[in-house]
Structure formats: C-alpha cells, structure tokens
Amino acid sequence: MARIKDVAAHAGVSVATVSRVLNDNPSVTEETRTRVYAAMRELSYVPNAVARSLRTEATKTLGLIIGDIANPFFAELARAVEDTARAAGYTVIIGNADERAEEQDHYVRTLLEQRVDGLLICPTAEVTPLVEEIARAGGPLVFLDRTLPGVHVPSVRADGTDAIRALVAHLRQLGHRRIAFISGPARLSTGRERTGAFLAAMAEHGLEVHPEYVQAGDFRSGSGRALTARLLDLPEPPQVIFAGDNLMTLGALDEIRARGLRIPGDVALASFDDVPWFPHVDPAITAISQPAAELGKRGVRVILDRLGGRPAESVSLPAVLVVRQSCGEGRDVS
Amino acid sequence: MARIKDVAAHAGVSVATVSRVLNDNPSVTEETRTRVYAAMRELSYVPNAVARSLRTEATKTLGLIIGDIANPFFAELARAVEDTARAAGYTVIIGNADERAEEQDHYVRTLLEQRVDGLLICPTAEVTPLVEEIARAGGPLVFLDRTLPGVHVPSVRADGTDAIRALVAHLRQLGHRRIAFISGPARLSTGRERTGAFLAAMAEHGLEVHPEYVQAGDFRSGSGRALTARLLDLPEPPQVIFAGDNLMTLGALDEIRARGLRIPGDVALASFDDVPWFPHVDPAITAISQPAAELGKRGVRVILDRLGGRPAESVSLPAVLVVRQSCGEGRDVS
DNA sequence: GCCCTCCATGTAATCGATTACATCAGAGTA
DNA sequence: TACTCTGATGTAATCGATTACATGGAGGGC
Numbered sequence: 001m002a003r004i005k006d007v008a009a010h011a012g013v014s015v016a017t018v019s020r021v022l023n024d025n026p027s028v029t030e031e032t033r034t035r036v037y038a039a040m041r042e043l044s045y046v047p048n049a050v051a052r053s054l055r056t057e058a059t060k061t062l063g064l065i066i067g068d069i070a071n072p073f074f075a076e077l078a079r080a081v082e083d084t085a086r087a088a089g090y091t092v093i094i095g096n097a098d099e100r101a102e103e104q105d106h107y108v109r110t111l112l113e114q115r116v117d118g119l120l121i122c123p124t125a126e127v128t129p130l131v132e133e134i135a136r137a138g139g140p141l142v143f144l145d146r147t148l149p150g151v152h153v154p155s156v157r158a159d160g161t162d163a164i165r166a167l168v169a170h171l172r173q174l175g176h177r178r179i180a181f182i183s184g185p186a187r188l189s190t191g192r193e194r195t196g197a198f199l200a201a202m203a204e205h206g207l208e209v210h211p212e213y214v215q216a217g218d219f220r221s222g223s224g225r226a227l228t229a230r231l232l233d234l235p236e237p238p239q240v241i242f243a244g245d246n247l248m249t250l251g252a253l254d255e256i257r258a259r260g261l262r263i264p265g266d267v268a269l270a271s272f273d274d275v276p277w278f279p280h281v282d283p284a285i286t287a288i289s290q291p292a293a294e295l296g297k298r299g300v301r302v303i304l305d306r307l308g309g310r311p312a313e314s315v316s317l318p319a320v321l322v323v324r325q326s327c328g329e330g331r332d333v334s
Numbered sequence: 335m336a337r338i339k340d341v342a343a344h345a346g347v348s349v350a351t352v353s354r355v356l357n358d359n360p361s362v363t364e365e366t367r368t369r370v371y372a373a374m375r376e377l378s379y380v381p382n383a384v385a386r387s388l389r390t391e392a393t394k395t396l397g398l399i400i401g402d403i404a405n406p407f408f409a410e411l412a413r414a415v416e417d418t419a420r421a422a423g424y425t426v427i428i429g430n431a432d433e434r435a436e437e438q439d440h441y442v443r444t445l446l447e448q449r450v451d452g453l454l455i456c457p458t459a460e461v462t463p464l465v466e467e468i469a470r471a472g473g474p475l476v477f478l479d480r481t482l483p484g485v486h487v488p489s490v491r492a493d494g495t496d497a498i499r500a501l502v503a504h505l506r507q508l509g510h511r512r513i514a515f516i517s518g519p520a521r522l523s524t525g526r527e528r529t530g531a532f533l534a535a536m537a538e539h540g541l542e543v544h545p546e547y548v549q550a551g552d553f554r555s556g557s558g559r560a561l562t563a564r565l566l567d568l569p570e571p572p573q574v575i576f577a578g579d580n581l582m583t584l585g586a587l588d589e590i591r592a593r594g595l596r597i598p599g600d601v602a603l604a605s606f607d608d609v610p611w612f613p614h615v616d617p618a619i620t621a622i623s624q625p626a627a628e629l630g631k632r633g634v635r636v637i638l639d640r641l642g643g644r645p646a647e648s649v650s651l652p653a654v655l656v657v658r659q660s661c662g663e664g665r666d667v668s
Numbered sequence: 669g670c671c672c673t674c675c676a677t678g679t680a681a682t683c684g685a686t687t688a689c690a691t692c693a694g695a696g697t698a
Numbered sequence: 699t700a701c702t703c704t705g706a707t708g709t710a711a712t713c714g715a716t717t718a719c720a721t722g723g724a725g726g727g728c
Contacts, residue, residue: 003684014708019686027706044467049447050387051684054713059384069403069413079403082430091444093427096416110425113383133378221610253614276555280587281615337714348678353716361676385714388683 002043011039022047053115062303063111063119064144065095065104067219072275073246073292074122077144080296081120088304090117097124099219105130112139118303120144125187127151140306144299146189154312156299157189158290160272160319161197167242167270167288167321168201174328176239176268180213182227182252183244183272191216194244194272213238217248224251232259232267240268240327246275249285268327272319283325290319336377345373356381387449396637397445397453398478399429399438401553406609407580407626408456411478414630415454422638424451431458433553439464446473452637454478459521461485474640478633480523488646490633491523492624494606494653495531501576501604501622501655502535508662510573510602514547516561516586517578517606525550528578528606547572551582558585566593566601574602574661580609583619602661606653617659624653 004022008015013032020028021036028036039045053059062085066074082092093116095107104124108131111119118140123131127148134141135151143155171179181198184191195214202209212234217223224243228251231238241256243249249271256267263269263283271278274289298315306312338356342349347366354362355370362370373379387393396419400408416426427450429441438458442465445453452474457465461482468475469485477489505513515532518525529548536543546568551557558577562585565572575590577583583605590601597603597617605612608623632649640646 004686005684015685016687016709017707020707023686029706032706044471046443046446048388048449048684050384050393050449051713052686053384054382054388054684054715055686057713069409069416070406072404072406072409075403075406075409079430082403082428086440091427091448093425094416096413106420109380112380114425115382115384137378250611250614257614257616277584277611277615280584280591281611282591338716339714349715350679350717351677354677357716363676366676382714385683386716388685388714389716391683 002045003048004045006043007036007039007045010043011036057115059115059117060089061091061093061114061116062300063093063095063107063114063116065097065107065111065119065121066144067097067099067122067124069094069096071245071247073273073290076292077122077296080293081144081300082296084297084300088300090300090304097122099124101125101128104128108134118142118307120299120303122146123148123189125185140303142299142303142306142312145295148189154302154306154314156295156302156315157317158295158319159316160194160288160290161200163288163319163321164194164197164272165201165204167286168198168205168207170286170321170323171240171268171270171327172205172207174268176327177207178210178213178236178238179207179240179242180210180215180231180238181242181244182215182217182224182231182248184219184248185216188219191219191244198242210236210238217244219245219247221247221251221254224248225255226251228252228255232256232261237267240270242270242272244272246271246273246278246287249273249278249287253281253285263326264328270327274322279324285326286324287322288319289322291317336379337382338379340377341370341373341379344377345370391449393449393451394423395425395427395448395450396634397427397429397441397448397450399431399441399445399453399455400478401431401433401456401458403428403430405579405581407607407624410626411456411630414627415478415634416630418631418634422634424634424638431456433458435459435462438462442468452476452641454633454637456480457482457523459519474637476633476637476640476646479629482523488636488640488648490629490636490649491651492629492653493650494528494622494624495534497622497653497655498528498531498606499535499538501620502532502539502541504620504655504657505574505602505604505661506539506541508602510661511541512544512547512570512572513541513574513576514544514549514565514572515576515578516549516551516558516565516582518553518582519550522553525553525578532576544570544572551578553579553581555581555585555588558582559589560585562586562589566590566595571601574604576604576606578606580605580607580612580621583607583612583621587615587619597660598662604661608656613658619660620658621656622653623656625651 004015004018008018064081085092097104101124105128120142122145135153141153143153147155183195186192215227217227241252243252271287274287278285278287302312338349338352342352398415419426431438435458439462454476456479469487475487481489517529520526549561551561575586577586605621608621612619636646
C-alpha cells in the first residue's frame with residue numbers, strides 16, 4: 001500500500017508538501033497541489049489514519065457503549081449518535097454491553113486502548129471501579145440515557161416524570177383505579193426513576209398502590225411476561241399494566257394474548273418507551289415516547305463541547321405521552 | 335497518559351521487556367513479569383492500540399457497513415457480527431449507509447483509512463467504482479446479505495427461494511389465487527431475487543400473476559403503504575399481499591388497518607423477513623425468517639478465513655417459512 | 669579453569685504520518 | 699549590486715509501540 005513517501009517521490013516533492021496537501025495547508029502552490037493529487041490518484045493512495053492519530057494524538061473517533069443494539073430504543077439512539085458524529089467529522093465505534101457490567105468494562109478498556117477522543121456510555125447496572133476511576137481522572141466521558149449515583153459526569157437523559165403524571169391522569173380519567181407498574185431493576189437509574197415517578201404520580205392523584213402492583217424485572221420481554229402472569233393471577237388483578245420499557249411491554253402483550261384476554265376491555269396496557277410498531281398493533285399501544293434521536297444528538301454535542309474545551313452541561317429532555325387505544329377509547333387533553 | 339517507557343522506568347526494565355509482558359512472551363521471568371504488572375497498575379497504564387497497530391500493520395478491527403441500524407434485520411445482523419468478532423479478539427466499527435451509495439462509499443473510505451483488517455459490506459444499490467476497485471485489488475472484502483453483479487467477492491447471504499415456494503404452496507392450499515408481491519428495488523440483489531423466486535414459485539404452482547400484482551418499492555414502510563393502497567384500489571384487488579421486507583409489511587399493515595379491512599378475512603398478509611414483534615400482533619404475521627444472526631456469524635468467519643489465508647467460500651443459508659395466522663387458519667405441512 | 673550454550677534482557681530501527689525549523693529562490697528596495 | 703524580506707518547500711525529530719539482533723551472565727561439560 002502506497003505511503004506518503006511514495007506519493008512524494010512520484011510527485012517530485014517532499015513528504016512535508018504531501019502532508020500539507022492532505023491537510024489543506026494554504027501555503028502550497030496550486031500547481032504543486034495538482035501534481036500531488038495526480039500522484040495520489042495514480043498510486044491509489046489512502047492516507048493512514050493510524051499513523052496520523054499516533055502523531056496528532058487524536059483519532060477523530062467516539063466510542064458508544066449501549067445496552068443492546070437489538071433494542072429499538074438503543075438502535076435509534078445509536079443511529080442519531082452516528083449521524084451527528086459523522087457530520088462533525090467523527091467516526092463512531094459501537095460496543096454492545098448486553099446489559100452486563102463485565103461486557104461494558106471490556107468495551108471501555110478496548111475503546112480507551114483505541115484512544116477514542118470521547119466516550120458515550122449508557123451505563124449498565126452498578127458503578128464499576130474502572131468507570132469510576134476514569135470519571136475521577138476527568139476522562140472525556142458522558143453518560144447517555146442513564147446516570148450513575150455518586151459519579152460526577154455530565155449526562156444526557158430523558159425525564160419521564162411529567163409524562164408518567166400525564167399517563168396516570170389519563171388512566172384515572174378513563175376510570176381506571178388499580179394500576180400496576182412492572183419495571184426494570186432498581187440498580188438502573190432508569191428503573192428507579194420511573195418507579196419513583198409512578199408512585200409520586202399515583203399519590204398526587206389520590207390513587208392507592210397495592211404493594212404487589214409494583215414489580216421489578218430486568219427490562220427484557222421474558223420478565224415482562226412473567227410479571228404480567230403474576231399480576232393477572234392475583235386475587236384482585238390490576239385494571240392496567242404499565243410496563244417499564246418496550247421489551248417488557250412485548251412480554252406483557254404475549255401473556256395477555258395467551259390468556260385470551262382483550263385489551264383494553266379485560267386489562268389495559270401502557271408502555272414506557274415507544275417503538276415504531278406500537279401504532280400498528282391492534283389496539284395501538286399507548287406509550288411514553290422518549291426522544292431517543294435527540295438524546296443521541298445532544299450526547300454527541302455535549303462530548304464535543306467537552307473536547308472543545310467548552311463547558312459540558314448535563315441535559316434532561318422531557319418524554320411525552322402518546323395516547324393511543326390500549327387503555328381505552330377516551331379522548332385525552334394530554 | 336503513561337507510556338510503555340514510563341512503565342519500563344518505573345519497573346526498572348527496558349521497554350522491550352514491558353512489550354514482552356504485554357504480549358505474553360514466555361521468555362520473561364515470573365518475577366520480572368509481576369514487577370512490570372505492578373508498575374502498570376501504579377501508573378494506570380493503558381496500552382496504545384494506535385501505536386501498536388502502526389507497528390504491527392494490523393488493527394484487529396473489522397468494518398461493517400449496513401443499510402440501516404434502525405431496521406431490526408440489520409440490528410440483529412450487526413449484533414451477531416459484533417459478538418462473533420469480539421470472541422475472536424476483533425473490534426467492529428459499524429457504518430450506516432442509509433441505503434445510499436454515496437454514504438456507503440464514505441464509510442468504505444473512512445474504514446480503509448482506519449486500516450480495518452477486513453470489511454463486511456451490505457451493498458446498497460449499484461456497484462460503485464470504489465468498491466469495484468477494492469474488489470479487483472483483492473482487498474479483504476465480504477458481501478453480507480446482498481451481492482453485486484459482476485463483482486467477484488465472497489458473499490454470505492440468505493436464499494429465500496425454497497421458503498417463497500413453501501409460502502406460495504401454503505397460500506394455494508388455503509385457497510388463495512390472486513397473490514400480489516410488493517418488493518424492493520430491482521437494483522438490489524435481494525429485491526431482484528425475491529421477485530424472481532416469487533414469479534417462479536407462482537408458475538410452478540400453476541398460478542397466474544397479474545402484471546399489476548408485482549410492484550417495486552424501496553424497502554421502506556412508506557412505499558409499502560403506498561403500494562398496498564394501489565393494489566387495494568384495483569378493480570380486482572389481490573387476496574394476499576406479500577411484502578418484501580419487514581418495513582414494507584409494516585406499511586401494508588397500516589394501509590389495511592386504515593381501510594378497516596380485516597386480516598386475513600378481507601386480505602391476507604405475509605412478509606419476507608421476520609421480526610420479533612410479528613408474533614405479537616393480531617393476527618400474528620406469517621413470515622419468511624432469515625437467519626440474520628447466522629449470516630452475521632458466518633460473515634465474520636468468512637472474512638477471518640480470508641485474513642488467515644484460508645480459502646474464503648461464499649455461503650448461502652436457507653430462509654424458512656414461519657406460518658402464523660395472517661394468511662388464514664389452515665394448518666400447513668410447511 | 670576454560671569455553672560453549674542458553675536464557676533473560678537491552679539497544680535501536682521501524683511503522684507512516686505531522687510539524688518546527690531550516691533553506692533557498694526571487695522580488696523589492698536603496 | 700547588495701541586502702532584506704517573503705513565501706514555498708525540504709529536513710529531520712517525533713508520536714508509542716514491536717522486534718531483530720546484540721549482550722552479558724550463569725551453568726554445564728571436559
């Protein structure tokens with residue numbers, strides 16, 4: 001593979017000049033420039049980003065660690081991160097943590113070795129020593145979607161408090177009283193916060209929450225189905241099941257269908273987290289939509305701010321309630 | 335950030351010894367080794383993969399260019415590629431071509447500059463001069479999911495011929511005769527092949543295909559909806575709509591629902607490409623399932639074979655028909 | 669006691685770019 | 699003509715690792 005030295009020899013100039021052409025340095029004659037370009041073309045020269053990065057100490061690369069690409073929420077997030085980064089001249093390396101701290105740390109290590117300029121993490125579970133150390137050392141880190149308690153790192157996340165309050169209001173207006181919430185693990189900030197917001201909203205609307213109506217799963221469809229089964233087996237089952245993410249909603253849907261129950265007649269269903277196919281099922285699922293693309297975009301902006309020496313501030317974007325038919329037909333002021 | 339030189343000084347050895355420890359060279363004393371590890375820990379040393387890659391001329395990185403991460407099929411594919419590559423010690427950089435040749439070429443260029451060891455491409459549309467040149471130069475390329483006519487590169491793809499034949503048999507057995515197929519653009523190998531297989535299967539079963547019943551869209555939901563509308567507006571609308579990918583199926587579902595038609599009573603629906611939520615809609619969608627994860631896995635294996643100097647052979651995996659309820663209730667021998 | 673072998677470790681060249689500094693030609697000025 | 703200044707280009711050090719080859723010391727055979 002042709003090197004800068006070959007191009008220089010072929011064009012009859014020095015490597016410095018070729019490098020200047022590569023970097024659009026204006027102090028190169030138009031004539032020399034065209035000669036160099038011609039040499040590059042003839043040799044099919046492809047600049048070596050590895051060598052450049054070694055010298056410049058910058059890779060123009062961002063690392064993104066997400067919970068699971070196969071989860072549409074993260075897919076949309078990743079897409080936005082990629083698009084935004086690309087527009088700013090950065091390449092993105094995506095790592096799939098599979099919701100496991102160990103995998104997450106593997107990617108953190110790998111990406112640091114690759115010398116990514118910045119790191120966007122959707123932290124799984126607990127604070128790991130590795131992440132904590134990087135945060136303390138002031139590494140170029142930003143948390144996306146989730147935060148970690150006690151770790152001082154800028155974050156970009158969605159705030160579902162208002163949307164959950166709106167959902168509870170909507171449910172109440174439709175006459176529902178016995179509302180259950182199945183959510184993710186308390187070790188995830190998203191799991192904790194959604195549960196907290198739900199309990200607060202219920203209290204605000206003077207609705208009682210049966211202790212058995214709040215269950216923690218793992219944000220996967222299997223646990224959504226299992227918890228739904230448990231709820232439906234209660235002597236007094238809930239009138240509404242509100243699931244903590246799109247996969248748990250899917251599990252709930254399964255269990256409800258398997259029992260031959262009708263939505264929303266026998267039991268209503270709502271989801272925290274909206275995905276493109278929810279409007280297409282019958283009945284269309286009422287959901288709280290997180291601005292996934294916007295989160296990704298803002299995340300990149302925050303990290304680029306940090307890299308550019310500008311102050312990086314945490315961002316919290318509101319999630320919004322999208323009323324469809326799965327909780328009942330009533331119109332809602334929303 | 336600590337360099338190998340610092341570690342060496344701190345441990346009282348030479349850089350060569352540190353490098354040997356990093357690379358598990360057995361000729362280092364156990365005692366020296368522990369001293370070096372201690373120094374690394376104390377300095378929070380992180381090896382610089384950029385420098386290593388420059389020297390070794392290998393990045394232990396694979397590039398993957400897909401049509402769209404937000405399409406669940408590609409998400410699953412990407413996930414499998416990542417998992418498999420990771421198990422072999424490789425990192426994956428994913429590029430989103432957004433189904434545009436121009437974007438695809440941008441990523442090809444970027445990934446070549448990054449000196450990825452191998453490149454997995456799901457080619458969009460036409461053969462671009464860039465891709466053609468790399469193929470001719472014998473670059474470490476593998477095509478995934480799709481192939482390009484006239485370009486000699488190993489490929490890993492799914493073959494839907496048998497599954498489409500099985501679907502047509504299934505439809506015929508249920509009494510359907512007027513079957514329409516809305517598919518992707520003919521410029522994509524997947525679009526062409528699926529259409530060809532459909533026509534062949536229809537002929538085999540002695541079913542006539544009304545020319546208006548075969549329409550080409552763009553593998554996106556919008557065109558799925560538009561084409562479905564056109565079909566339903568025909569004086570003699572089809573009894574079955576078979577959509578060429580999961581997004582077009584979604585569009586078709588929309589249009590059918592919007593008209594208040596019932597599936598499969600008023601019109602049956604089938605999809606080429608299965609996604610996790612198809613079993614959860616009512617009625618569950620009959621679909622042809624492509625082994626996306628297996629494609630990804632095999633793709634990585636093929637490219638690693640190439641890199642390892644072993645012969646890289648093209649792979650074609652059968653897609654399978656998954657009968658559900660959207661075409662009618664009849665049991666099928668499949 | 670001498671020499672050879674072997675093993676652990678060190679020295680220094682190298683990968684391909686960037687860039688501070690040096691150089692040199694030509695124009696402008698007195 | 700001689701001098702300076704400017705602008706284009708060249709020379710060589712550098713980034714942080716790997717690795718071929720050099721070195722030196724311990725141990726064994728005679």
